[in-house]
Every structure is written in structure tokens, then in C-alpha cells.
Amino acid sequence: MDFLAQVLAWFTAPEQWTGRDSIPVHLVGHLALSGWALLGGVVIALPIGIAIGHTGRGAFMVIALANVGRAVPSLAILGIVFPISLRLHLGFGFVPTLIALIALAIPPIVTNTYAALREVDRDLVEAGRGMGMGELQLLARVELPVGAGLLMAGIRTAAVQVVATASLGAVISADCLGFFVLKGIAIQDRPQIFAGALMIAGLSLLTELLFGRLQRLFVSPGMRGARGPTAFTEAGQVPREALP
Amino acid sequence: MTPPTEPFIRWDWIVANLDDIGQRTWEHVLMTAIAVGVGFVISFGLSLLIIRWRRLAAPIIGVSGVLYAIPSLGLFALLIPLTGVSLLTAEIALVSYTLLILVRNIVAGFDGVPAEVVEAASGMGYGAWQVLWRVQLPLALPTIVAGLRIATVTTVGLVAVTALIGQSNLGSLIVQRGIRASFPTAILVGALGSVLLGLVADLGFVVLQRRLTPWARARSR
Numbered sequence: 001m002d003f004l005a006q007v008l009a010w011f012t013a014p015e016q017w018t019g020r021d022s023i024p025v026h027l028v029g030h031l032a033l034s035g036w037a038l039l040g041g042v043v044i045a046l047p048i049g050i051a052i053g054h055t056g057r058g059a060f061m062v063i064a065l066a067n068v069g070r071a072v073p074s075l076a077i078l079g080i081v082f083p084i085s086l087r088l089h090l091g092f093g094f095v096p097t098l099i100a101l102i103a104l105a106i107p108p109i110v111t112n113t114y115a116a117l118r119e120v121d122r123d124l125v126e127a128g129r130g131m132g133m134g135e136l137q138l139l140a141r142v143e144l145p146v147g148a149g150l151l152m153a154g155i156r157t158a159a160v161q162v163v164a165t166a167s168l169g170a171v172i173s174a175d176c177l178g179f180f181v182l183k184g185i186a187i188q189d190r191p192q193i194f195a196g197a198l199m200i201a202g203l204s205l206l207t208e209l210l211f212g213r214l215q216r217l218f219v220s221p222g223m224r225g226a227r228g229p230t231a232f233t234e235a236g237q238v239p240r241e242a243l244p
Numbered sequence: 245m246t247p248p249t250e251p252f253i254r255w256d257w258i259v260a261n262l263d264d265i266g267q268r269t270w271e272h273v274l275m276t277a278i279a280v281g282v283g284f285v286i287s288f289g290l291s292l293l294i295i296r297w298r299r300l301a302a303p304i305i306g307v308s309g310v311l312y313a314i315p316s317l318g319l320f321a322l323l324i325p326l327t328g329v330s331l332l333t334a335e336i337a338l339v340s341y342t343l344l345i346l347v348r349n350i351v352a353g354f355d356g357v358p359a360e361v362v363e364a365a366s367g368m369g370y371g372a373w374q375v376l377w378r379v380q381l382p383l384a385l386p387t388i389v390a391g392l393r394i395a396t397v398t399t400v401g402l403v404a405v406t407a408l409i410g411q412s413n414l415g416s417l418i419v420q421r422g423i424r425a426s427f428p429t430a431i432l433v434g435a436l437g438s439v440l441l442g443l444v445a446d447l448g449f450v451v452l453q454r455r456l457t458p459w460a461r462a463r464s465r
Binding site: 003067068070071072073074075076077079080082083086087160163164165167168171172178181182184185190193194196197198200201204205208 | 252310313314315317319322325394397400404405407409415419431432434435436442446
């Protein structure tokens with residue numbers, strides 16, 4: 001009880017709410033990093049996933065990406081990007097963290113988009129073709145609406161992973177919620193460590209919930225009765241049946 | 245951080261520190277093995293409970309799902325008030341991350357065994373435990389090993405993060421020797437080393453899976 005009181009005291013102390021290293025600064029930094037990284041990931045990965053999923057060409061790339069994406073530790077990506085970013089005078093902190101997070105967001109979005117389009121019933125696609133739909137129309141009016149649930153599952157996995165990993169940006173001085181944990185460890189301030197952890201965990205669970213909602217919204221009403229996407233998608237894991 | 249005269253990779257440092265790099269790689273492997281080993285034992289027990297009493301599935305998978313959703317730095321930090329900045333803290337968090345992956349795959353593996361096969365075995369006079377060990381387990385093996393594979397590769401990556409709570413491994417090469425000491429060579433050795441370790445573990449399990457289930461390969465050809 002004593003410890004929790006100390007944590008509460010930490011949260012309510014005025015220096016946590018104003019100044020360079022206050023909670024608002026690091027929370028905004030965390031959200032900015034995550035938001036831009038997810039946007040960047042979607043912009044890069046969605047067209048690739050759609051192209052491979054629609055044509056069925058280059059599927060081996062998806063599997064390779066899924067395996068490599070899972071095997072490369074996030075701290076390692078950050079570690080590799082950091083010195084290169086310094087060499088290219090892109091600075092430390094925000095830019096290298098952002099690049100690492102984008103790299104992390106790409107595999108789950110590509111693999112799930114690919115799987116989403118591949119899982120669309122071939123008869124549906126052929127029926128569309130028979131009705132005289134062009135390739136783009138097929139994509140926009142058949143494949144994407146039917147695959148929307150699984151596609152959003154990929155974006156959700158990426159979002160959760162990005163928000164979780166953004167904390168590591170504190171290692172290279174990016175503004176993010178990881179700052180409080182690392183500072184707390186450095187000065188042996190356990191209430192601060194715990195408070196930072198609470199914020200990190202809370203934001204992650206919120207992201208999970210928010211994107212879960214979003215995912216359900218994106219499933220078209222005609223598909224709601226169908227088998228929904230699995231609740232928890234492993235990062236970069238392609239559903240078995242989707243693999244060629 | 246690097247003066248212009250300093251080369252990006254100092255090969256001489258790598259050669260001079262091969263012993264230290266090897267030591268940290270070994271520590272990395274050891275921490276991963278402990279986490280996956282303990283995680284597997286716990287998960288196997290939990291899975292047997294779920295198979296016996298289905299009602300336990302929702303709470304067990306629910307709790308491990310919440311643990312899984314907490315970011316690594318967050319979970320380490322949540323445990324520090326209880327277990328300090330220690331190896332124990334690191335391992336508790338690492339083990340809890342393996343639970344969701346392993347329990348799901350072990351249960352899915354057992355569920356995938358055709359009911360006819362189980363009935364045939366009981367009909368031949370196998371007891372419940374014999375059916376479990378000699379019929380269900382071998383047939384569930386591909387799915388279980390697939391789970392172990394994902395869990396191990398994930399753990400290799402998470403072990404690197406334990407450097408932030410003072411553990412020595414390839415991650416500490418990145419953080420302490422590299423980033424904090426402004427020395428890119430150590431960063432790259434630690435980063436590439438842990439990537440390589442992840443890929444080797446991944447490949448190792450593919451080979452193990454083929455060895456353990458020769459019939460699956462025969463069928464798919």
C-alpha cells in the first residue's frame with residue numbers, strides 16, 4: 001500500500017505535468033512516433049500486399065518477409081538504424097526510431113493483406129469477372145470488401161506492435177513513455193519505474209481495444225455471419241491455409 | 245557520435261573481443277532456453293487442464309493474452325517492485341510471453357487429432373494416459389513444434405531487451421557497449437548477432453520438425 005501511495009504521489013507531482021520531461025511531452029512523442037510509423041507502414045505495405053494478393057505472384061516473398069519479420073528483434077532493428085541515421089546526419093531520437101518502427105509495421109500488414117485477398121472465395125472473383133468487372137473493380141468491389149476483416153487484423157497487429165516498441169525509442173533519446181522506466185532504473189526510483197510501466201501497459205491495451213473495435217467496423221455487414229478473423233494474430237504469421 | 249576519422253566497423257575490435265562476444269551469445273542462448281523450457285512445462289500443464297476441463301480455456305487463454313499484450317519494457321518494469329532489477333524479473337516476463345503461443349498451439353494440436361483415431365486406440369485397450377502419450381501426442385507434434393518455433397524466435401528478440409534491466413547478452417552489446425558508449429561496431433555486432441541467432445533458431449526448429457514427424461513429409465510429397 002505504501003508503494004502504491006508513492007506511485008500516486010509521483011503521478012500527482014507538478015514536475016510530471018510541466019517542463020521538458022513531463023508526461024504530456026513524452027505521451028505526445030509516443031503517439032506521434034506510433035501514428036506516423038503506422039501511417040508509413042500502411043502506405044508502403046498495403047500496395048505491396050494488394051499487388052501480391054491480387055495477382056498471386058511473388059507469394060514466396062510474403063513467406064520470407066513473415067519469417068524474417070518475426071526473427072529480427074525490434075531492439076536489433078533500432079540498433080542497426082541508429083548509427084546509420086547518425087552517419088547520414090538524420091539525427092538521433094525521433095527519425096531513427098520512426099524508421100525502425102516503420103520497418104516493424106510492414107511485415108504484418110503485407111502478410112495479412114496478402115492472406116486477406118487470397119482467402120476470398122475464387123468463385124466470387126470469377127463471378128465478378130463474368131459480370132464484366134475489370135481488375136480494379138474486382139479489387140475495390142469484391143476482394144477488398146470481403147477481405148477487409150483480415151486486412152484490418154494486420155493493421156491492428158502492426159499498430160499494437162508499433163505502440164509497444166515505441167517505448168524502446170527512449171534508449172536513443174526519442175520522446176516516448178519508455179523514458180520514465182529507463183530514467184527510473186538509472187536513478188533507482190522504483191515508483192517512477194512502476195508509473196512508467198503502467199502508462200506503457202495502459203496505452204498498449206487501449207490500442208488493442210481501439211483497433212479491435214475498428215476491425216469489427218470494417219467487416220462489411222454481409223460478412224458478419226462469416227468466420228471472423230482470429231482474436232490474436234501473431235506478428236507476421238500467415239494463416240496456414242493461406243500459404244501456397 | 246563517431247568522429248570522421250573513426251571507421252564505421254572496427255574489425256580489429258571484433259577480433260580482439262571474440263571471447264566476450266561468444267560469452268554474450270552463450271548468455272543469450274541460455275536465457276532463451278530457460279524461458280522457453282520453463283514456459284513449455286507450464287504451458288503443457290495448462291493445456292492438459294484445458295483438454296480435461298474445457299471451461300478453463302477462456303480464463304487461461306484470457307490471462308495469458310493480457311500478459312502477451314503488455315510490451316516487454318512495460319512488463320519488466322511492472323515486476324521490478326516485486327523482484328528487483330534481476331535475472332528473475334527478466335525470466336518471469338520472458339516465460340509469461342511464451343504461454344499464449346504455446347498453450348494455443350498445444351491445445352490446437354491435441355484438438356486436431358481425429359476422434360476416430362482416439363476411439364480406435366481406446367478400443368484396442370489403451371488407457372487414457374497411453375492414448376495421450378502414444379497416440380495424441382505424436383499426432384499433435386507438428387503443431388506443438390510450430391508453437392515452440394514461434395515462441396523461441398520471439399524470445400530471442402525479447403532477451404535482447406532485458407539488457408535494459410541490466411542483463412548481459414547480445415542486447416547489452418547493443419545498449420551498454422554500443423549506444424551508451426557511442427560505439428557503432430558493438431551495436432552492429434549485437435544486432436546482427438541476435439538476428440542471426442533468431443534465424444538459426446527458426447531453421448533449427450524446421451529441421452527438428454522434419455526429424456520428429458517423418459510421416460508428414462512423406463504425405464505432403
